[in-house]
Amino acid sequence: MKQLFCFLILLFCMSFSYEALAQEERATPKSGEGISGFLQRNGRTGKAYYQEFLELNKKQLRGKEELRLGVKYLLPPLKKGSGNTAASSNSSASNSSASNSSARSGNKTIREPLFGKSLAEVKVTGNRLKGACFYVVSGHGGPDPGAIGRIGSVELHEDEYAYDVALRLARNLMEEGAKVYIIIQDAKDGIRDDQYLNNSKRETCMGDPIPLNQVARLRQRCEKINALYQKDRKSYTYCRSIFLHVDSRSKSHQTDVFFYHAPKSVNGKRLATTMKNTFESKYDRHQPNRGFSGTVSPRNLYVLANSSPAGVFVELGNIQNTFDQRRFVMSSNRQALAKWMMEGFITDYKKSK
Known part of the structure; x- marks a missing residue:
């Protein structure tokens, strides 16, 4: 009975650890990408995500708000019901064009x-x-x-x-x-x-x-x-x-x-x-x-x-x-x-x- 109890405790801990790891998502920025663009590309837009990202990665940033190439940054967990905000964002910024774009x-x-x-x-x-x-x-x-x-x-x-x-x-x-x-x-x-x-x-x-x-x-x-x-x-x-x-x-x-x-x-x-x-x-x-x-x-x-x-x-x-x-x-x-x-x-x- 004692062995069965220990086994159930171990199984619970493994399940909890797996769930925690599954929720942890990391990504690497592209060259020339700022934090806002990086978060939008990964489905997280808005000030709340931005501030949470800064808090999660403050030791990995250059200065306080500059991304480093090659670093895998921890992404803030997606909020329930938010969906892919990068795809559904209705930013009021207008399209601009470069010389041949x-x-x-x-x-x-x-x-x-x-x-x-x-x-x-x-x-x-x-x-x-x-x-x-x-x-x-x-x-x-x-x-x-x-x-x-x-x-x-x-x-x-x-x-x-x-x-x-x-x-x-x-x-x-x-x-x-x-x-x-x-x-x-x-x-x-x-x-x-x-x-x-x-x-x-x-x-x-x-x-x-x-x-x-x-x-x-x-x-x-x-x-x-x-x-x-x-x-x-x-x-x-x-x-x-x-x-x-x-x-x-x-x-x-x-x-x-x-x-x-x-x-x-x-x-x-x-x-x-x-x-x-x-x-x-x-x-x-x-x-x-x-x-x-x-x-x-x-x-x-x-x-x-x-x-x-x-x-x-x-x-x-x-x-x-x-x-x-x-x-x-x-x-x-x-x-x-x-x-x-x-x-x-x-x-x-x-x-x-």
């Missing part, structure tokens, strides 16, 4: 092949940039690699790293309901998580070959932006361009991200200042003992002077400096740069209303 209106999804096969489908998970339009431009490209840094025998080309950050930024903006044009394009690369990005000369200006001559190259992208802007200004009250570059200085010169605006552009100055303040707050939060020395200044750069929408020119760091190179070669850092710039745009968009 096609939107599926039924489920708020944008298809942008430039992001690569695994990330081509972009779910619009927010509406904080609904009604805004952006022209995202990565520096150099085609026959011009821009600045070149080195880690050992490996060359780091400015145009490749600026392009990867540009794609990540464009995707983040789309997820928040914005209309986004990717001005410089590479049909093959997509968003990459490699440390060392392969160099190529495939980049085009929205399909047109990029000239080697510097003035012709800059004029080409400005003319493309201006032609689009003439149409977009009728539908969007907030149109902004962003030019992404990587600086080249002496190896010993470590720099933070810094921002330029056209000398007489009120909106450009406000945007650059908002970006700088956003980065400063992020550094205060994630690296409180480091400080942030990024700057905002006016500069009469060709692309800022000759493109019609207000814009900001961003130097992401010094490609020659060992410490700055970590900002480029680590994909998580490239994603953080994109996310923080997106948050800067959101803040500036609110100020413009």
Whole structure:
């Protein structure tokens, strides 16, 4: 009788353990995915799921709210009666479109092949940039690699790293309901998580070959932006361009991200200042003992002077400096740069209303 009782207790414990394990569900985020998009993809939308996820995974996150690639995160248990909320969500965010994307209106999804096969489908998970339009431009490209840094025998080309950050930024903006044009394009690369990005000369200006001559190259992208802007200004009250570059200085010169605006552009100055303040707050939060020395200044750069929408020119760091190179070669850092710039745009968009 005693043996039978012990057996029943053991059976009960095994059943309870199995049920508990069955209810524990984990998933791994995709490259470029934020917490909201990750939870929606796994059928959990809303603030309650978001806060519960943060509590369950606070030791696994980068900072407090940034996902790490390759980590299996514990998902909040599905609430009874909720069903698959990712499939039934009626987000008020509008469909947006990139330069050559096609939107599926039924489920708020944008298809942008430039992001690569695994990330081509972009779910619009927010509406904080609904009604805004952006022209995202990565520096150099085609026959011009821009600045070149080195880690050992490996060359780091400015145009490749600026392009990867540009794609990540464009995707983040789309997820928040914005209309986004990717001005410089590479049909093959997509968003990459490699440390060392392969160099190529495939980049085009929205399909047109990029000239080697510097003035012709800059004029080409400005003319493309201006032609689009003439149409977009009728539908969007907030149109902004962003030019992404990587600086080249002496190896010993470590720099933070810094921002330029056209000398007489009120909106450009406000945007650059908002970006700088956003980065400063992020550094205060994630690296409180480091400080942030990024700057905002006016500069009469060709692309800022000759493109019609207000814009900001961003130097992401010094490609020659060992410490700055970590900002480029680590994909998580490239994603953080994109996310923080997106948050800067959101803040500036609110100020413009």
